[in-house]
Amino acid sequence: MSAAVSRRATVVTVVTAVHAPSARFLPEAYASLCEQRLPDGWEWRWLVQEDGYGDEVRPYVPDDARVSFRQGRAGGPGVARTIALARAEGPYVRILDADDRLPPGALARDLAVLEGDPAVGWATSRVLDLLPDGSTAGFPGDPQEGPIERGAVLDHWTANDFRAPVHPASLFVRRELLLALGGWMALPASEDTGLLLALNAVSRGWFSAATGLLYRKWKGQVTGQAAHTDPVERGARMAVVEARARALADFGWQYPPGR
Numbered sequence: 725m726s727a728a729v730s731r732r733a734t735v736v737t738v739v740t741a742v743h744a745p746s747a748r749f750l751p752e753a754y755a756s757l758c759e760q761r762l763p764d765g766w767e768w769r770w771l772v773q774e775d776g777y778g779d780e781v782r783p784y785v786p787d788d789a790r791v792s793f794r795q796g797r798a799g800g801p802g803v804a805r806t807i808a809l810a811r812a813e814g815p816y817v818r819i820l821d822a823d824d825r826l827p828p829g830a831l832a833r834d835l836a837v838l839e840g841d842p843a844v845g846w847a848t849s850r851v852l853d854l855l856p857d858g859s860t861a862g863f864p865g866d867p868q869e870g871p872i873e874r875g876a877v878l879d880h881w882t883a884n885d886f887r888a889p890v891h892p893a894s895l896f897v898r899r900e901l902l903l904a905l906g907g908w909m910a911l912p913a914s915e916d917t918g919l920l921l922a923l924n925a926v927s928r929g930w931f932s933a934a935t936g937l938l939y940r941k942w943k944g945q946v947t948g949q950a951a952h953t954d955p956v957e958r959g960a961r962m963a964v965v966e967a968r969a970r971a972l973a974d975f976g977w978q979y980p981p982g983r
Contacts, residue, residue: 733765733766733767734765734766734767734814734815735766735767735768735769735813735814736762736766736767736768736769736814736816736817736818736831736835737768737769737771737812737813737814737816737817737818737899738757738768738769738770738771738817738818738819738820738831739771739773739805739808739809739812739817739818739819739820740753740770740771740772740773740805740808740819740820740821740822741773741774741775741801741802741804741805741808741821741822742772742773742774742775742781742804742822743774743775743776743781743798743822744776744778744780744781746821746822746823747780747781747783747784747822748784749822749823749824749940750772750781750784750785750786750822751784751786752825753820753821753822753823753824753825753826754770754786754788754791755825756825756826756827756938757770757820757826759826759828760826760828760829760830760831760832761828761829761832762831762832762835763832763835766835767790768790768818768831769790769791769792769813769814770788770790770791770792770820771792771794771808771811771812772785772791772792772793772794772822773793773794773795773796773804773805773807773808774793774794774795774796774804775796775798775799775800775801775803775804776795776796776797776798777795777796777797777798778795781793781795792811794807794808794811799910800911800912800913800915801821801908801915801916802907802908802909802910802911802915802916803908803910805819805907805908806906806907806908809899809902809903809907812899814899815898815899815900816834816835816838816896816897816898816899817896817897817898817899817902818831818834818895818896818897819892819893819894819895819896819916820937821893821939823940823942824854824893824937824938824939824940825854825937825938825940826936826937826938827935827936827937827938829934830849830934830935830936830937831896833849833932833934833936834847834849834896834932834936835896837896837930837932838896838898838930841930842980843928843980844871844927844928844929844930845897845898845901845923845926845927845928845929845979845980846895846896846897846898846901846923846927846929846930847895847896847897847929847930847931847932848872848890848891848892848894848895848896848920848929848930848931848932848936849894849896849931849932849933849934849935849936849937850862850863850866850894850931850932850933850934850935850936850937851863851891851893851894851935851936851937851938851939852935852937852938852939853938853939853940853941854938854939854940854941855941856941856942860938863891865889866889866890866931866933867889867890867931868931868933869931869932869933869934870930870931871928871929871930872889872890872924872928872929872930872931873928874924874925874926874927874928874973874978875924875925875973876889876924877889877890877920877921877924877929878921878924878925878966878969878970878973881917881921881966882966886917886958886962888917888920888921890920890929890931891937891939892916892917892919892920893916893937893939894936894937895916895919895920895923897923898979901923901926901927901979902919904979905919905922905923905926905972907919909922909964909965909968911961911964911965912957912961913957913961914958914961914962914965917965918961918964918965918968918969921965921966921968921969922968922969922972924969925969925970925972925973926972926973926977926978926979927978927979927980
């Protein structure tokens with residue numbers, strides 16, 4: 725049954741790119757959204773954007789007035805997420821990949837951080853791998869809960885074989901800041917890492933030690949394909965991601981302006 729939508733609520737927009745192989749996980753992502761409890765006066769809207777045209781995704785999209793589904797030319801998840809921003813409402817955007825899930829309380833925690841400190845442009849959180857048998861595994865080396873200063877992500881990333889200290893799939897970001905940076909990078913992969921580094925080049929962030937995402941590991945995921953680790957392509961991706969972040973830092977533009 726379709727859920728009612730309040731016209732007076734302030735919106736957190738959740739953006740999901742999906743393609744046919746990952747569509748079967750959408751009901752679990754939706755169930756995790758329905759478990760979220762936001763403060764009075766806040767609601768979420770879910771923008772599901774198919775990367776391409778076909779008949780395999782739509783049957784998995786829930787019948788809910790809070791959910792908007794569109795299709796578009798295939799260009800990868802970054803293109804799908806960015807085109808979905810045309811439908812975004814409210815001051816904040818949360819990323820949720822089609823095959824991932826939000827633990828209870830994840831949206832409310834991120835919202836509290838950004839509502840509580842206007843100088844913080846984005847938030848990330850602890851991520852657990854969701855393994856095929858249903859068990860979970862953590863990432864080693866999570867930072868302590870608290871602010872992430874400008875440039876800290878790039879410093880760590882370059883010193884640790886292009887591995888960021890926080891996970892870009894858990895990003896919760898101010899919508900205007902996301903739009904000002906052009907959304908996700910036009911790359912075949914690492915487009916979310918490129919966004920993370922760009923955000924950190926111009927604004928402070930926040931890391932929450934509480935688990936904010938269950939990151940599904942499965943045979944068909946894009947990051948598990950051989951092309952993702954091709955050394956020539958990976959080197960090119962990393963080069964342009966780093967160059968963008970350094971250029972933004974060198975230009976001196978920052979969020980909030982004038983701070």
